[in-house]
Amino acid sequence: MLFQKNQKKISSILRTIYKPSLNERDIDHLKDQIIQIIKKFNQNNSKKKLTISEKTSLVICYGDNINSNQKSSIQVFQNFFKKNLKKYFNAIHFLPFYPSSSDSGFAVKDHYKIEKRIGSWSDIKKISKSSHVMADIVINHSSARGLWFKNFLKKKRPGKDYFLTVNSKFNTSKVVRPRDHKLLKKIDIFGKSDFLWRTFSADQIDLDFKNPSVLLRFIKIMVHLVSNGVTIFRLDAIAYLWKKNGTNCINLKQTHEIVKLLRLISNLLNVETIIITETNLPEKENLSYFGKNDEANWIYNFSLPPLLIHAFLFENSSYLNKWSKKLPNAKFQNSYLNFIASHDGIGMRPTEGILNERSLNNFLKRLKKNGSKFSYRKVQNKSKKVYEANITVFDALKKSNTDPNGKFFLERYISAHAIMISFEGIPAIYFNSLFGKSNDEAKYVITGNNRDVNRYKWSYENITKKLKDKNSKQSIFYQNLGKLLEIKRKQKAFHPNAKRLNINLGSKLFCFKRTSLDKKQTIISITNCSSVDQYPKLNKKYSKWKNIINPKINSLNKSFKLKPFETMWLSNI
Numbered sequence: 141m142l143f144q145k146n147q148k149k150i151s152s153i154l155r156t157i158y159k160p161s162l163n164e165r166d167i168d169h170l171k172d173q174i175i176q177i178i179k180k181f182n183q184n185n186s187k188k189k190l191t192i193s194e195k196t197s198l199v200i201c202y203g204d205n206i207n208s209n210q211k212s213s214i215q216v217f218q219n220f221f222k223k224n225l226k227k228y229f230n231a232i233h234f235l236p237f238y239p240s241s242s243d244s245g246f247a248v249k250d251h252y253k254i255e256k257r258i259g260s261w262s263d264i265k266k267i268s269k270s271s272h273v274m275a276d277i278v279i280n281h282s283s284a285r286g287l288w289f290k291n292f293l294k295k296k297r298p299g300k301d302y303f304l305t306v307n308s309k310f311n312t313s314k315v316v317r318p319r320d321h322k323l324l325k326k327i328d329i330f331g332k333s334d335f336l337w338r339t340f341s342a343d344q345i346d347l348d349f350k351n352p353s354v355l356l357r358f359i360k361i362m363v364h365l366v367s368n369g370v371t372i373f374r375l376d377a378i379a380y381l382w383k384k385n386g387t388n389c390i391n392l393k394q395t396h397e398i399v400k401l402l403r404l405i406s407n408l409l410n411v412e413t414i415i416i417t418e419t420n421l422p423e424k425e426n427l428s429y430f431g432k433n434d435e436a437n438w439i440y441n442f443s444l445p446p447l448l449i450h451a452f453l454f455e456n457s458s459y460l461n462k463w464s465k466k467l468p469n470a471k472f473q474n475s476y477l478n479f480i481a482s483h484d485g486i487g488m489r490p491t492e493g494i495l496n497e498r499s500l501n502n503f504l505k506r507l508k509k510n511g512s513k514f515s516y517r518k519v520q521n522k523s524k525k526v527y528e529a530n531i532t533v534f535d536a537l538k539k540s541n542t543d544p545n546g547k548f549f550l551e552r553y554i555s556a557h558a559i560m561i562s563f564e565g566i567p568a569i570y571f572n573s574l575f576g577k578s579n580d581e582a583k584y585v586i587t588g589n590n591r592d593v594n595r596y597k598w599s600y601e602n603i604t605k606k607l608k609d610k611n612s613k614q615s616i617f618y619q620n621l622g623k624l625l626e627i628k629r630k631q632k633a634f635h636p637n638a639k640r641l642n643i644n645l646g647s648k649l650f651c652f653k654r655t656s657l658d659k660k661q662t663i664i665s666i667t668n669c670s671s672v673d674q675y676p677k678l679n680k681k682y683s684k685w686k687n688i689i690n691p692k693i694n695s696l697n698k699s700f701k702l703k704p705f706e707t708m709w710l711s712n713i
Contacts, residue, residue: 146408150174153401157394158352170352174359174405181363182410190272190371190412192475192566194635197625198274199229200482201571202244203237203258208600214259216600218267224607224618225574228625231272233374233568234264235483238278241285242343244483244595246376248278249286251361261368268369274416275370279358280377281344289345295330298357304348304383305334316390317518318380318420318527339380349381349398359405372414373406375399375436378429379419391425399435414438416477420484420528422492423463433471441476441565442490443467446503448480448559449533450495452552452705453506453540455670457650463494464652465642469564475636476565480556481573484591485515485528486536504529511535511579513590530590533570534578543671551705554620555667558689558707559650561628562665564640569621572596575603576617627688631711632656633663645676649702663688664710668702675701685710 154167162170199221204213206220214237221232236245237258254260267273282288282302291299305327312323317339324335325342337346347354362373382394399417406413416438417429423443429436443463451460470476486507491500504514504526512531516524529536537552539545553576561567572594580596606614628634633654643651643664651666664682668674687708702708 143408146404147171147175149404150401153397153404154352156397157355157401158350161350162352166352170356173356177359177363178405178408181367182408185367185410188411190414192414192473192636194631194633194638195230195629196272196566196636197229197561197628198231198233198272198477198566198568199225199571199574200233200235200479200568202235202483202595202597203255204597205571206598206600206603212259212263213257214254214263214267218263220600220603221267221271226271228622228629229271229569231274231372231566232267233274233372234276236276236278236376239286241283243341244591246276246278247281247283247285247341247343249283251278252364265369268371272372273370274372274374275365276374276376277358277362277365278376279347280380281338281340281346284343284345293329298353301351302347302354302357304337304346304350306337306383306385307334309385310335311386312389313520314386314388315520316388318377320516320518320524323518337383340377346380346383349394355398355401359402362402362405363409366409366411366413370413371411372416372438373402375402375415375417378417379421379425391419391421391428396428396431396435399429400431403431403435403437416440420487421489423467423490423494426490427468430470430474433474437473438475438477438566441478441563442487443494444478444560444563445480445533446486446488446491447494448556449486449536450491450499450503451650451669452537452556453503454499455540455542456647457667457669458647459494459499460650460669461642461644461647464640464650465644469639470637472637476563477568478560478563478565479568479570480560481533481570481594483570483595485512485530485594487528488526489517506541507531507536510538513584513593515590530593532577532579532594533573534576538578540671548671548704550616550620551703553617554624555669555705555707557621558624558709559665559667561624562634562654562663562709563652564636564638564654566636567625567628569625570594574618574621575606575614624689627709631661631663631688631709632658633661633711645678648672648674649676651676660713662712665707666702666710667707668705671704673701673703682710685712 151171206216207213208216237254239249239255241247288299288302292303379390382392383389414437417436419426429439447460451457507529512529514526515528517527579593583592606612633656639655641653645651648670654663688711689709
């Protein structure tokens with residue numbers, strides 16, 4: 141009966157997506173195809189639970205972040221992970237490892253293969269036995285040099301009807317853009333002229349989800365990934381999925397329904413999985429992808445990186461405090477994925493409605509001084525706005541107006557990560573951030589791609605040598621961040637769903653309380669966001685609490701102080 145109930149749910153979602161273009165018979169047929177995919181998978185796979193707790197931390201990396209001449213890059217990474225990272229992380233986000241033509245993997249040529257130099261599906265399966273594996277479903281677009289598009293040009297399957305074309309009458313005046321290139325590309329094919337839709341680049345052609353075959357294809361891709369050990373799915377650029385004439389073509393109802401459908405399907409698989417939406421958007425739009433607890437399991441906490449970095453650069457936590465106070469606690473088993481750095485840059489759209497124009501402009505000026513490049517987006521096909529700042533978190537935090545020589549750089553760096561690690565949700569640290577990597581200017585000179593400044597690849601021999609030297613920059617950053625992650629794993633109050641309560645102590649401090657699900661442990665995270673000593677006024681009851689970051693230092697007393705850019709975690713047990 142339960143399965144029948146879910147079949148009805150699937151049918152209902154499909155109607156919302158496809159009516160009136162599909163009749164009831166077609167919708168029923170599509171539903172049956174989906175059910176068969178689920179049944180076939182479950183027949184071949186026993187039930188498997190995915191456990192998320194305070195021990196859950198995630199490292200973000202490319203499959204070829206570390207290279208050696210001896211093995212495939214994923215095998216090299218696995219060896220490095222076992223020796224250096226497994227004690228801190230139990231989840232790995234591998235950015236696209238598929239054959240690709242551009243954009244560091246995001247112009248996928250074949251979703252069913254792994255790039256040979258990176259590794260194989262057996263490598264992923266092996267890693268998944270001891271760690272959660274997260275992988276991208278690059279769902280909005282596909283490579284102009286991939287099999288699907290080649291077949292599209294030849295009118296062959298699969299692919300002949302996969303790509304979105306519109307005619308000259310399609311009104312794009314309201315379309316919200318994440319890039320500044322020309323959106324439409326005229327193409328003369330099969331005796332008529334149409335326009336290809338290219339949200340992200342000339343090499344990334346948008347897929348047409350109005351065709352149910354495309355939806356069905358990606359359901360099969362998701363199940364294929366689960367079969368190969370992937371249990372966490374990142375739906376890349378999902379907000380742009382559905383296009384409708386005369387609308388903004390973002391966050392449309394059909395897009396939300398597709399996320400809802402994928403969530404329902406994932407719930408019906410014997411192997412428990414998690415769906416996370418990648419929606420680099422203003423806060424309200426980003427939060428909408430939780431749905432009514434029926435869409436994404438996790439969403440990226442996109443507002444955290446720019447607001448956190450802004451607080452440290454300007455020694456003012458006002459915006460961070462105000463945002464934190466309003467951010468709702470995620471419902472149980474839903475979660476925020478917290479991060480500071482990623483393979484892209486620091487998104488600026490999540491600051492809309494939070495930072496005023498003057499503060500944003502000053503922020504961008506400071507980031508530029510620190511070495512940032514900028515990627516832009518088109519606004520209604522006319523003006524341009526900064527979409528993201530392309531800079532490593534190392535360079536972003538290196539210097540400030542009040543600290544032009546970077547005297548307190550290390551303190552800023554560690555405290556920024558301490559806040560991110562202890563904030564409500566699951567911490568995710570970009571691989572290069574673990575070792576304090578600065579902008580890769582050499583690669584940028586070669587490629588001219590702004591995002592390449594933050595996509596450095598290491599040799600196994602080099603990074604291993606650096607970590608053996610306890611005084612090297614790489615080792616210092618690794619040791620400090622590792623210490624925080626190790627402490628975090630032991631605190632029930634840092635469970636992803638442990639309640640968070642903002643405590644406003646003024647514009648120089650950022651403070652919040654976390655309480656464990658069983659209410660036995662409470663931790664106060666308090667950070668000095670300034671370059672001068674601060675003396676926070678906290679309740680006297682905290683005077684006997686232990687600073688678990690540095691237990692040797694007494695917590696609260698009459699002379700209690702926080703040094704410049706210092707973070708304390710005060711625990712009641």
